[in-house]
Amino acid sequence: MCGIVGAVSSGPVNQLLYDALLLLQHRGQDAAGMVTLQGQRCHLHKARGMVRDVFRTRNMRALPGNTGLGQVRYPTAGNAESEEEAQPFYVNAPFGLALVHNGNLTNAVALKRALFEVDRRHINTDSDSEVLLNVFAHELGRFSGVPLTPDAIFRAVSAVHRRVRGSYAVVALIAGQGLVAFRDPKGIRPLSLGRGGAGDETTWMVASESVAIEGVGLQQQRDVAPGEAIFIDQKGQMHSRQCADQPELLPCLFEFVYLARPDSVLDGVSVYRARLNMGETLAQRVINFVKPADIDVVIPIPESSRPSAMQLAHRLGKPYREGFVKNRYVGRTFIMPGQAVRRKSVRQKLNAIAQEFSGRNVLLVDDSIVRGTTSKEIVQMARDAGANKVYLASAAPPVRFSNIYGIDMPTQSELVAHDRSLEEIRTYIGCDALIYQDLDALKSCVASLNPAMQRFEASCFSGEYVHGEIVNGQWVEGARDDLQGELFQGAARPSTAASSVAVDEADGDSERDSAPHGRQRLTL
Ligand SMILES: O=P(O)(O)OC[C@H]1O[C@H](OP(=O)(O)OP(=O)(O)O)[C@H](O)[C@@H]1O
Ligand SMILES: NC(=O)CC[C@H](N)C(=O)O
Numbered sequence: 001m002c003g004i005v006g007a008v009s010s011g012p013v014n015q016l017l018y019d020a021l022l023l024l025q026h027r028g029q030d031a032a033g034m035v036t037l038q039g040q041r042c043h044l045h046k047a048r049g050m051v052r053d054v055f056r057t058r059n060m061r062a063l064p065g066n067t068g069l070g071q072v073r074y075p076t077a078g079n080a081e082s083e084e085e086a087q088p089f090y091v092n093a094p095f096g097l098a099l100v101h102n103g104n105l106t107n108a109v110a111l112k113r114a115l116f117e118v119d120r121r122h123i124n125t126d127s128d129s130e131v132l133l134n135v136f137a138h139e140l141g142r143f144s145g146v147p148l149t150p151d152a153i154f155r156a157v158s159a160v161h162r163r164v165r166g167s168y169a170v171v172a173l174i175a176g177q178g179l180v181a182f183r184d185p186k187g188i189r190p191l192s193l194g195r196g197g198a199g200d201e202t203t204w205m206v207a208s209e210s211v212a213i214e215g216v217g218l219q220q221q222r223d224v225a226p227g228e229a230i231f232i233d234q235k236g237q238m239h240s241r242q243c244a245d246q247p248e249l250l251p252c253l254f255e256f257v258y259l260a261r262p263d264s265v266l267d268g269v270s271v272y273r274a275r276l277n278m279g280e281t282l283a284q285r286v287i288n289f290v291k292p293a294d295i296d297v298v299i300p301i302p303e304s305s306r307p308s309a310m311q312l313a314h315r316l317g318k319p320y321r322e323g324f325v326k327n328r329y330v331g332r333t334f335i336m337p338g339q340a341v342r343r344k345s346v347r348q349k350l351n352a353i354a355q356e357f358s359g360r361n362v363l364l365v366d367d368s369i370v371r372g373t374t375s376k377e378i379v380q381m382a383r384d385a386g387a388n389k390v391y392l393a394s395a396a397p398p399v400r401f402s403n404i405y406g407i408d409m410p411t412q413s414e415l416v417a418h419d420r421s422l423e424e425i426r427t428y429i430g431c432d433a434l435i436y437q438d439l440d441a442l443k444s445c446v447a448s449l450n451p452a453m454q455r456f457e458a459s460c461f462s463g464e465y466v467h468g469e470i471v472n473g474q475w476v477e478g479a480r481d482d483l484q485g486e487l488f489q490g491a492a493r494p495s496t497a498a499s500s501v502a503v504d505e506a507d508g509d510s511e512r513d514s515a516p517h518g519r520q521r522l523t524l
């Protein structure tokens, strides 16, 4: 996941974009960037780091103009250390184009080959987003004349939909023309449209989450529909068209579990309310495994599990206590690069209040257990703080399969639940009881809040991939040809018991950590 934003306004957009990026920081901590457009001239600044570190006053001054876009990056392709792979990407033809992308293309290798051999375009990094920009640029060049028309833009987006597979929420800027936003035909990653002011004073914004729109004082209008493209010209006129043949809404379920902020509304669903529902249904599961009389207190594992834990405690009639205090200056651990830094960060980030644990049977609640880094540490911290029994409940089902659509879970063998029975996971984490949410229950927690949303991209729980790239844990013929053998190798190869060990028991640094950031990424 990354956070993306774009704006067209009657005034300068640099501060607006900066503020929106800060509100999207939870979606990407590795790099940030912005492009603004003043007349025909694009101004770009991007670098590794968090928003506050990347944009100093002098950088902001050098980003003039009334149209612009920005991104916070959490890499799923290429290399987190590469400054060039920070976004936005820019190409000078046709017109001058800049693009930001949230998602992950699953046929990027084949596209890169075709771009070079057929379209005669050079890709200079290992980023799938640079591939996506060049596909869009090539198609825009084919359909557009001068002056550029909305129809040409929409035809180019339709062609992108035909060529590209995977997930993509996109904002692009066309020099001298305006802002384009589009979402893949299954709407896997979110994209919201907002507006403020009126007439000549109108400001438009497109952003990954509604919190960015509302946080800068604009109003959320609606979501960009799956497959839809929106074009806002420099006079502030908005044009839109459905550009996909068979669009259907299959949003990523993990957005509701963990990725999005609780105060966002995605595709009409309040993330906060969905998380409350998760607490309700999880409470039903808990009482199947642990007698309520054996639970003294419910304690969330901050931050994302709080709404679910609160509702779960309410449903069980048990006290809800903040037993862990979060250091607000440490970022999200799951999206940090590398297992060693993630593990260290759990202890730096969370500290136990011993009195809340001492002599008690505690039920810890987290939103999800992915690599098991957090839960293993936290269970031990609860024991060190004097807890009697330590039970652990997860508001999401076991994460057993790779995510290839924009969450950095490419390697099954990193996942604590992969190839392990429930009892083996419990033993590994070291808790006295382990309770997971049921997948159908999780889906209904979200779907009950929007009747139009009945299906989800839930591959990391189910192993079913919406584009059919992987079937029964194996890349299907053809889809596999698009990709290098080592890509997503956990999914491509049946794992062995040895390779399923998520984290080395002794020091937490698995062999995979010797690879850059411990990730198996798309290498083009
Ligand atoms: O099993 P793991 O691999 O440890 O991943 C799961 C944990 O990571 C996330 O927390 P994170 O610290 O990233 O963010 P949060 O503060 O929003 O909870 C998530 O909320 C879980 O606590
Ligand atoms: N998490 C994302 O959306 C990543 C975008 C893009 N695939 C990258 O790696 O930079």
Ligand SMILES: [Mg+2]
Pocket: 301, 302, 303, 304, 305, 366, 367, 374
């Ligand atoms: Mg967490």
